[in-house]
Amino acid sequence: MKFSKTVSVLLTAAMLTAMAGCSDNKENPSGTADKTNAAAHQTAGEENTSKNEKTNAPETDAPETEGETEPNTEAPVTEAPGDVPDSYREDGESGIKIIGRNGHYMGLMGCWGTLENCERYAAAVNKAAAGLSGVNVYNMVIPTSSEFYVPDDVTGFTSSQKEKIDHIAGKLSGVKNIDAHSALSAHTDEYIYTRTDHHWQPLGAYYAAKAFAEAAGAADKFADISEYTKVTKEGYMGSLYNYSKSEKLNGDPEPFTMYISPNDGALKTTYYDTSFQNGKESDLFVSRDAGAYYCSFLGSDDRIAKIETDCANGKTLVVMKESYGNGLIPFLTQCFQTIYVCDVRYFDLNAVQFCKDVNATDLLFAVCTYTPAGPNVKEVEKVIG
Numbered sequence: 001m002k003f004s005k006t007v008s009v010l011l012t013a014a015m016l017t018a019m020a021g022c023s024d025n026k027e028n029p030s031g032t033a034d035k036t037n038a039a040a041h042q043t044a045g046e047e048n049t050s051k052n053e054k055t056n057a058p059e060t061d062a063p064e065t066e067g068e069t070e071p072n073t074e075a076p077v078t079e080a081p082g083d084v085p086d087s088y089r090e091d092g093e094s095g096i097k098i099i100g101r102n103g104h105y106m107g108l109m110g111c112w113g114t115l116e117n118c119e120r121y122a123a124a125v126n127k128a129a130a131g132l133s134g135v136n137v138y139n140m141v142i143p144t145s146s147e148f149y150v151p152d153d154v155t156g157f158t159s160s161q162k163e164k165i166d167h168i169a170g171k172l173s174g175v176k177n178i179d180a181h182s183a184l185s186a187h188t189d190e191y192i193y194t195r196t197d198h199h200w201q202p203l204g205a206y207y208a209a210k211a212f213a214e215a216a217g218a219a220d221k222f223a224d225i226s227e228y229t230k231v232t233k234e235g236y237m238g239s240l241y242n243y244s245k246s247e248k249l250n251g252d253p254e255p256f257t258m259y260i261s262p263n264d265g266a267l268k269t270t271y272y273d274t275s276f277q278n279g280k281e282s283d284l285f286v287s288r289d290a291g292a293y294y295c296s297f298l299g300s301d302d303r304i305a306k307i308e309t310d311c312a313n314g315k316t317l318v319v320m321k322e323s324y325g326n327g328l329i330p331f332l333t334q335c336f337q338t339i340y341v342c343d344v345r346y347f348d349l350n351a352v353q354f355c356k357d358v359n360a361t362d363l364l365f366a367v368c369t370y371t372p373a374g375p376n377v378k379e380v381e382k383v384i385g
Helices: 005-016 115-130 161-171 180-185 202-215 239-244 351-357 377-384
Strands: 050-054 089-091 096-101 104-109 136-142 176-178 229-236 254-260 268-272 280-282 304-308 316-321 338-343 362-368
Touching: 096 239, 104 239, 115 136, 115 161, 115 351, 115 362, 115 377, 136 161, 136 180, 136 202, 161 180, 176 202, 180 202, 202 254, 316 351, 338 351, 351 377
Parallel strands: 136 176, 136 362, 316 338, 316 362
Antiparallel strands: 050 229, 089 096, 096 104, 229 254, 268 280, 268 304, 304 338
16 A cells, blocks of 8 residues: 655654644644643443552553544444454544554554754754763664554555664764664564554653663663553543544554552652743652553653652763653653753753753653654754754
């Protein structure tokens, strides 16, 4: 099945700047309104439930994230969950492709962008490293689901993210690259991405966070996922239904599984505005029953979070990210004494000076491929100056 490359490029470019996580119904830097739905999507006769349990092994059932959907007055006509053929193909609105996978519908967003933009991103990260003598600077570009799950018969829909990720890695200087692509590709048979949203599942973030902890010399402090409290919430319908308007996808909601840090009770989290003012103490896990889905940890993107932990190693990590980076944070609270989380789209300060002001020992850029390859590269350049 062919998909017009020209159409896909234009649609993807229009949506790149709309890629958002959890914000308070404000506009993102592109002028596109970001919306969050913390309520579960339910079909007729379906109950919304959550459960907390300790895990002994990674759970790979379907995940979820945020995204706002309009309520339906009629139940969509669709195959029963678990009966969707892998051969199913649908062209949704906004360039979203709907496929059948493992008995369910899955939405996919193509990823394009340019190598020129990737070089701009690498130059910005290099500039940050050059301005931070003695600080360990890391780069993690996170592939999205279309890198791994586009069927062979769907052509012209997306481009290679590995090519872009590798191109960036080859342009870095004084920066340690974290190979999230390899970390995730080893687990594509697990539920590391959501089916109905453009984000990854916290399980995927766990594997990427583990790769970072190993590179940062914190592998001995990184907790196995069996030590986390697993929380699952049923009935999620994410952003890809909003974009695609696919009633097939809308009729096949998924669960969302998050993992609460073993040292959750020892964490002190303070949220500041984007100028690092007006701090208010709250929780890292703003919804412990996963009822806010991808926003259940950290909540809104449009603020700065400071997390003080019980890891007395004197290490301070600053994370410059967009919404993909949120998923990493719960898995790093045992590796650093203090963690600052800043979204490049909303950050009003200079990242280099901020790292100096908070005495950062480590700086991690954690973004999905859309950001360095597409228009949002300008947001990274902006915070570096």
